[in-house]
Amino acid sequence: MVEKLVDRSILNIYYNRMKVNTIKLESPLLDDILAAKPREKSLSAFVREILKNDLRQRKMKEAAEAYSQFLESDAEEAKLLEEWERVDLATPPKYKRS
Secondary structure (H helix, E strand, O other): OOHHHHHHHHHHHHHHHHOOOOOOOHHHHHHHHHHHOOOOOOOHHHHHHHHHHHHHHHHHHHHHHHHHHHHHHHHHHHHHHHHHOOOOOOOOOOOOOO
């Protein structure tokens, strides 16, 4: 009895977090996706990965555009960024011995 309650509660948690969706894809698009999909991944996992990457890229682009606008409106921040870009980060800093 307890096992059935545990199983049922796990299924309820899973059901509430995962919504089932069906996306219809035209044959040429589906063929391209299947050709690009690694063998070890399911179609759902591969499409989910593509969508996550695309959304992340869009968010990063929006953030970059917002930061560019911020730099245009804040001369002090733009000056600090220019100074930062001139810093040589490849060479280790020299420490003074006291």
